[in-house]
Amino acid sequence: MIAVTTSDVALIDTPGAGGYSRRMDLREEAVLLESIRAGDQAGFEALMRQHAPRVVGLATRLVGNRHEAEDLAQEAFLRLHRSLPGFRGDSSVATWLYRTTTRLAIDHLRREALKRRLFFFRQTDDDPDPLETVGDPRSDPGRDLHAREAMIRLQAALRKLSVRQRTVFVLRHHEGLPLQEIGALLGLETGTVKAHLHRAITTLRAELADVYEDLP
Template identity: 35%
Template sequence: MTESELLIELKAGSEAAFRRFVETYQTRVFNLAFRLLGDRDEADDVAQEVFAEVYETIGQFRGEATFSTWLYRITTTQSLSHLRKKRTRKRFAFVTSLFGASNELLHDPPDTSQPEQALAQTEENQLLLRAVGQLPDTQRAAFTLHYMEGLSYKEVAAILQTTVSAVESLLHRAKRQLRTKLQPYYADVFNGN
């Protein structure tokens, strides 16, 4: 079955077509979500949200972009939204852990001046994934889509709903930040040795 035939059946509400769609794209959706989130359980949750959103909004797909671009856009948007919610929950939990019910300080804030010790002990891939995970959301998305998913600048621009030059700028800033973050671990590479 071709992608266009699958789309026609999906828009018609075929459950069998939706099952085929999930089987065909679940690995791609999960992998992108995992690369953006860095957590398998969260990526699985986001993948389920993506497929639910596709099921609910397939009728709105107008074909202005390729279907895979549309699917990547939904996955990226859901993943970044999940990250923002997670950060909000963490900040709230941190603040409430410092203050009691009467808003008095319960204990001193933890010392966050030390770098993650675990980061120095990880393998190269985990080191890179963590560094990518520290990038601002749009840089992380652009870097992941281009370098990890192998999409072109034009495809990344379509997914992020921006221009190719904006993608180039995002990637340039992401690489610069990654170089700074990873330089201590790869001093010989960055110093030309």
């Protein structure tokens, strides 16, 4: 039996730079989880549809590629399904997915960095347009050329950062996570997180300086 009172409503996501904020009724979630554990596959699909946009969005911002982000999201949901029998509800599903997706993305970025070092692989202008892969499909097809250029340059600049610098920057700037929470998520001291954020922004500003000059 689930003993969650009606007042058990938790803020599960920190408002991000884009103003993302959502409240999740933990009681509803607990009921849904119990139903999924009892074999309700449709319930799990509903849970995935509810969280997938956020998970894919986070993974896309972290790895910079929509297709890879979808693969990471898929893996995160498979892990969630495997973990459900022992899921104690210490954190909400959203928090669990947030943490798992971030860790999967970090592992992915580290593997990619290692591959680049081992095989002298460099992403070039021939690689897929970042805007095509990460852009919002609902946006105007005749989108601004400056925005396209800025997105390409941003992805290139983000690749110049270390995995930690990039992760800290994305989690702080795009996701709006406080530095203390980022430290807890990555297992780093807040001072170290501050240092990574500072280095990341210094590098990005230097890399994007000419883009800034062109932009209004």
